[in-house]
Amino acid sequence: MPSELMLLRESQLSIEEDGVAVFTHQRPAARNALSMELRADYKDMLTQVASDRRVRALVLTGSGGSFCAGGDLKGRLTSTDPDFRTPDALRRRVQDGHSWIQRLHALEVPVIAAVDGPAVGAGFSIALAADFILASSRAVFCMSFVKIGLVPDLGAFHFLPRAVGLPMAKELALTARRVSATEGKQLGFVHALHEPDALLPEAMRFARRFSAGPREALGLTKTLMNKSFETSYATLAELECNAQAVASTAPYHDGAVEGFLRGEPAAYDWDRAAG
Template identity: 35%
Template sequence: MEYNNILFSADNGIARLTLNRPDKLNSFTGEMHAELRDALDTIQADKSVRVLVLSGAGRAFCAGQDLADSEMAVQPDGRPADIGDVVERNYKPLVLRLQSLRVPTIAAVNGIAAGAGASVALACDLVLATRSASFLQAFSKIGLVPDTGSTWFLPQRVGMARAMGLAMLADKLPAEKAAEWGLIWEVCDDAEFAAKVDALAAKLAAMPTKALVRTRQAMHAAPGHTLEQQLSFEGGFMRELGWCHDYAEGVAAFMEKRAPRFTGE
């Protein structure tokens, strides 16, 4: 597929996927979603990839859905667009793919992350943001409900009171406060951002990939389990990982007092 709305590359175990509509603040269109699906399928199939960095070109991460996109247009018979269908066809698969991707994911938020853009960032495993970045649940400003997983992510990360305030009042949340509240992983100065993202990506790319992904799965499963169920769930992953190359390598490296050489398997 030819990419016109995203940039995609993979090198040294690091896949970089950049939303590339800077003149539109990287807002989503149907074409962009199709390109994202193709790129994520490539990552899923390419065993050389060990981590994904998702970012936005220009001065924004992503401003959410492009309301001028043809998918949002009034139908020829005068009926409004079926926005729920857009969510089902585009945003639901995107979030589920990010949450189940075979490699850890980093959202590098360099500016505003609004609406679905904020939700997509939160669907990644780690969110690193510039100090000038901000997060905005803009849906109430146009008479809609937060989507793309925000009603699931927000209460779990910041609690119901803060989640309700962010969703209903649609106030910008500065990156520093987002980190303070536990919504994102880390904030850094704008000038240091690119180097920080690169260092984090390189670190994750050298780690035991399967163990990182199983950690994600275990943590996501926990709210739906009792403690007893979660202990057994962890045990299943420990059994699987204990038979993997990276566990044997990690133990050998520990015993030999050297740095491990993980392969992701």
């Protein structure tokens, strides 16, 4: 059972006793389309998770057999705000999306997207912002933006080429074709496949394997890896030196060295945890 459960506007956040946080999109009737309220929920969730040192991993998931069907087109059409569809208003909404998707991508704990059903448009972008995508056999991914005359957003121009390479990223963005979970695994952006009923339990099991790990070293490693494609060697080397100085003075490192000298198994052992 969750140790804490927070109900947000169109989602819920639970924080388990083992340090795994689970953020669930709760708009099943709309296939968890990314409404303004759900966007606000992401901001609140990220503030909570980033400030809670108990959290060791974050799982993103959807309800009702969908991960996220992309932008809330119905909400755009029914808005009573006369400025809602102006170019400047749209530009500001896109900017606001970048403010929290970058926070999600940079979160200093592993983020796992458990994708069941469609991850379309912005939903695909959210999944790509995670560190690992675990998908059900019925998951479907689609950069659907050009179908409605838009360009990819919510970080897709950054995330997609890094996940699949530039030529394939162009193909997926320009054709807006559907990608099955099996093809996603072949392309490399899906980490593992599971049956729908097993997806969330397996995602939780995967996330819990990080619970015993060194929070500082894992967070710093993720941060530097995220910078690797756009940072020079010299700059990345300097960042590495600084990160190692921090990691080497964390309590986990001292305990791990003492345990090693006593012949004890490491507290964080990914292979052993898989057994």
